[in-house]
Amino acid sequence: MAIFIGILGLVFVFCFCSALLKWNELRYRRKGLPPGTMGWPVFGETTEFLKQGPNFMKNQRSRYGSFFKSHILGCPTIVSMDPELNRYILMNEAKGFVPGYPQSMLDILGKCNIAAVHGSTHKYMRGTLLSIISPTLIRNQLLPKIDEFMRKHLSHWDNKVINIQDKTKEMAFLSSLKQIAGMESSSISQPFMTEFFKLVIGTLSLPINLPGTNYHNGLKARKSIISILSKILEERRESKDNYEDMLGCLMKGNDDRCKLNDEELIDLIITIMYSGYETISTTSMMAVKYLHDHPKVLEEMRKEHFAIRERKKPEDPIDCNDLKSMRRYNKKDRAFLLLRVDFNLHDYFQVLLAHDAALGGAS
Secondary structure (H helix, E strand, C coil): HHHHHHHHHHHHHHHHHHHHHHHHHHHHCCCCCCCCCECCCCEEEHHHHHHCCCCHHHHHHHHHHEEEEEEEEEEEEECCCCCCHHHHCCCHHHHHHEEECCCCHHHHHCCCCCCCHHHHHHHHHHHHHHHHCCCHHHHHHHHHHHHHHHHHHHHHCCCCCHHHHHHHHHHHHHHHHHHHHHCCCCCHHHHHHHHHHHHHHHCCCCCCCCCHHHHHHHHHHHHHHHHHHHHHHHHHHHCCCCCCCCCHHHHHHHHHHHHHCCCHHHHHHHHHHHHHHHHHHHHHHHHHHHHHCCCHHHHHHHHHHHHHHHCCCCCCCCHHHHHHHHHHCCCHHHHHHCCCCCCCHHHCCCCCEEECCCECCCC
């Protein structure tokens, strides 16, 4: 009897799950949408997306082509992995296409982050951001500061066995924090780093605000980071010191009409750190991996770098001319070194439609 009840229970669960999946597919079955699957209600295919990573996109593309629907990170999504179609979308933003991001990312990075605003607000925030990363500032201020930081930071790795993934994450964060807000004190940077890592994880999670979830922890981390940055802003306004880092330049502002308020300033700083951290940490880690896998290339680069260093005094930083003189750095086939990582992320992004449009045979 117990076995019969157990079998009956399994059959019921199977039928219920099948009906749930079918209902969710019918719910999003609209005329003109591309092929694809929507997964479970609420969760969609987020678990598979996060677990499989790039393979999820590859598998879906092999099944449905380069243009398909899915449900990822709490959002019904149309995925385009067609370079020509993506180029068309990017070049026609004024015709109804605007950038879109997962809800969890928008909530945690803030409503005033540059990726979430459009129109005139995006224009002046973009102008403010470009003013602090001009070629002159990069050449005269940013590059020497990065060189100084890297020398100091890497000196602590001597004669140690390290976890390169953890260390590149730490290096990327501390480097960004140093250039953006001039922070070096471990009493500030360590708590900031702990909360920042929670924030990063939260942006790639389902927007379910329950205690213990990554999304909930990400929102809490955002509040902690806002508190830290607000305190720094307050201290700097009370101080008469002149700060030459990015935060100092943003606080000064070049035009009173376009001067950022505190909310915009904090969201922009969080977004800059988030973008830089993700890019630098992954790139650095994979660069080390590929150099390890190609010892001949590593040896060539070592010789090249040592030759450049021999022409300079020990205390002299690397400058733009040194970078331009690096044959390996400037070689056209350097793509495999500078991360020809087959993530296909360059073919995947989100946009929101302001009105109906026909794309890739779907409408």
